Amino acid sequence: MSAGGTGTAPVLLERREGDTAIITLNRPTKGNALDHELISALEEFAARLQASVDDPPHAVVLMGAGDRAFSAGADIHNLVGLDEKSATDQMLRGQAVFGMLEDAPQVVIAAVNGVALGGGLELAMACDIRIAAPHARLGQPEITLGNLPGWGGTQRLPRLIGEGRALELILTGEPIGASEAHRLGLVNQVADDPVSAAIALAQRITAHSAFAVARAKKAVYAGMRDGIRAGLEIEAALVGECAVSPEQRAAVQAFFDRKKSTTTNKEPT
Numbered sequence: 001m002s003a004g005g006t007g008t009a010p011v012l013l014e015r016r017e018g019d020t021a022i023i024t025l026n027r028p029t030k031g032n033a034l035d036h037e038l039i040s041a042l043e044e045f046a047a048r049l050q051a052s053v054d055d056p057p058h059a060v061v062l063m064g065a066g067d068r069a070f071s072a073g074a075d076i077h078n079l080v081g082l083d084e085k086s087a088t089d090q091m092l093r094g095q096a097v098f099g100m101l102e103d104a105p106q107v108v109i110a111a112v113n114g115v116a117l118g119g120g121l122e123l124a125m126a127c128d129i130r131i132a133a134p135h136a137r138l139g140q141p142e143i144t145l146g147n148l149p150g151w152g153g154t155q156r157l158p159r160l161i162g163e164g165r166a167l168e169l170i171l172t173g174e175p176i177g178a179s180e181a182h183r184l185g186l187v188n189q190v191a192d193d194p195v196s197a198a199i200a201l202a203q204r205i206t207a208h209s210a211f212a213v214a215r216a217k218k219a220v221y222a223g224m225r226d227g228i229r230a231g232l233e234i235e236a237a238l239v240g241e242c243a244v245s246p247e248q249r250a251a252v253q254a255f256f257d258r259k260k261s262t263t264t265n266k267e268p269t
Contacts, residue, residue: 073118
């Protein structure tokens with residue numbers, strides 16, 4: 001699948017590896033910057049994930065074309081000459097698209113194979129898990145252009161690394177390296193080949209019930225957004241949904257079958 005693109009170079013590429021979709025931001029000569037066209041392509045893809053149509057994948061790996069950039073951020077050309085309302089609307093749209101990825105029932109893993117700055121880091125933070133290349137640089141440089149992160153950076157970054165460090169990164173605009181990002185908890189791991197590492201992790205996750213994975217994601221984000229009391233209520237309800245699912249019933253029966261087989265095969269003493 002390819003999406004967008006005004007010529008022969010679509011801005012979003014998709015290929016499958018088993019149950020995992022590998023999605024590539026495909027504007028390598030622009031640092032995979034997020035322009036209106038690429039945001040629209042991401043929106044279309046995220047809508048397909050949520051609709052669970054057209055043979056949806058069980059996991060998604062998101063990467064940037066080339067090895068220099070995951071995404072260098074929002075395309076600055078799209079920010080020139082905006083009035084207050086159009087700037088606000090543009091931020092709300094990006095927030096909504098990134099929220100759609102976060103709300104997808106599939107696990108979404110960002111393979112940060114280069115710089116992830118501004119909107120690029122905000123996109124990576126909207127993914128569930130992040131794996132970075134050793135040479136990756138991550139940051140929110142919007143303050144250096146007289147502004148602030150507008151696609152979720154002021155909200156997701158503190159939740160990942162704490163308010164103090166998040167404010168330091170946002171208010172200085174200075175990027176950090178992959179090892180520091182890992183130390184802070186901004187990325188889950190650093191790997192020489194983040195795409196292969198992300199695919200391998202996706203395969204470990206998709207070995208489990210897709211029904212349960214979707215509900216585990218939903219429970220975690222519910223608590224983060226609405227507080228622990230609301231999260232606990234939703235968690236209990238989602239456990240109830242899983243309890244009557246064919247996947248759990250089959251898994252529980254398989255567990256008992258294995259236990260019975262082990263007991264039967266023990267030599268008598």
